[in-house]
Amino acid sequence: MADRSVPALPPRFERPGLLAFVLWVAAGALFVSALRGTGFSATEFFHGIPNIVRIVGEMFPPSPDRLAKVGWALLETFQMALVGTAAGVALSLPLAILATRHLTPHPVFYHAARALIALFRTVPDLVWALIFVVAVGLGPFAGTLAIMIDKIGFCGRFFAEAMEEADRNPQEALRAIGAGRVSVIAAAVLPAALPSMVNTSLFSLEKATRSSVVLGLVGAGGIGIELQVSMELFRYAEASTIIIAIFALVIAVERFSAWLRRRMI
Template identity: 75%
Template sequence: MADAAVLGAARPPPARFERPSALGFLAWVIALALIVTSLDGVGFSPRELVSGLPNMGRIIGEMFPPSPARLMPVALALLETFQMALAGTVLGVLLSLPLAVLATRHLTPHPLVYHAVRGVIALFRTVPDLVWALFFVAAVGLGPFAGALAITIDKIGFCGRFFAEAMEEADRGPQEALGAMGASRASIVAAAVIPAALPSFVNTTLFALEKATRSSVILGLVGAGGIGIELQVSMDLFRYAEASTIIIAIFLLVVVVEQASAWLRRRLIQ
């Protein structure tokens, strides 16, 4: 009885759902309106999707069995695609490391440097790699070099940001200890910050390589080398069996890179 009295006197439980404020309600309405207008803007039509299904079926039917006719050129183009991804990622990672140090709030030599470098990294990250590829094709000509440069710039933007964040989150204790014993800024970065941020660096680098492998396929479509151009030609000439060989090759490359990267991640991050 006493317990019931105590329970009765207790405060009622909080509401399951919070009633949105007027501003919150308005935000919901705007978000919903954006989604609806976007669907309308792209001309989303379930009827056209359904009427296109037979075409899709026909194309997929023509893709099988895959054609082994141009296996060697496809293999070479695939190798070139991977080389572009690897070279671009390695260059991007190497160049992003010093930039990331300058873009780390407590390691940068001056706030102006911090803001300038953060700006450059943001520019590299926000402009899509396809746009960089168009720029480099115009600058250095068609071929994988332009593609590798585009990937390099994209990876500087990607790794620069995540490396800087990893260094900002690194435990300050060891850094303070090295500073207290008179170590220089460079020594603190090399001996305390980078070892602490290394797992994150490895993760980001391997993810960047996976991302670069996928994007290097697309870069070929604008003439920046790799297997993308092979796929485009096959599709344009309605050689769907050949296209399916290329798609399977791309799929295998991406899977191999992802598996290798997962294995490396397990080995390196302990």
């Protein structure tokens, strides 16, 4: 035991213990091994710069050769995002109600809904796309389903949070009126949670637009496949057209959702 006449110093003045020291060394070693594992090398990066310059140089001016095809693929990409998000939002609403502690009919539903949402959220959408390509075949439907599942995970979580944070006083007033659970949700919980839920849904649409570009790479429809083909055939001017088109679409969707957000909230 330490000398009782001297009060112990607060912990922050203490030297790191043996365990902390070992953990620090282990963390450092982990990082160094990760650097080696990824082949991270400044020299190779500098050697790569001329290649980057050459590719970017070949990208300009963008080629208008397959503009019509790119346009259709872009439209399909947006359609996937729109339908996938809408279906995801619609399905995540009931799931989120089950996953809200004070609204769920039974703890079993609560835990089941939370587990499902966690599963949908943690498995990346690209993996869902691979699964659905096998299940329903190549094409935009597989990508749409992948987006839907991903959005159920995303919206389910944030809808549940919004409903949990909704003002409880009006809900109590409604219970005092004799309203049933569904009425309380429709008349008090949803109005309070709506701004947050609209926000989440619009953000989902933006995210879905970006991810639906990538889903094409695994054959789940959309413009991704066009980009991949152009890059593999070294048609960089064509690739740049596609990249600019994607850029324009994502910006347009973001602008649209910002406008809608201002209007609705």
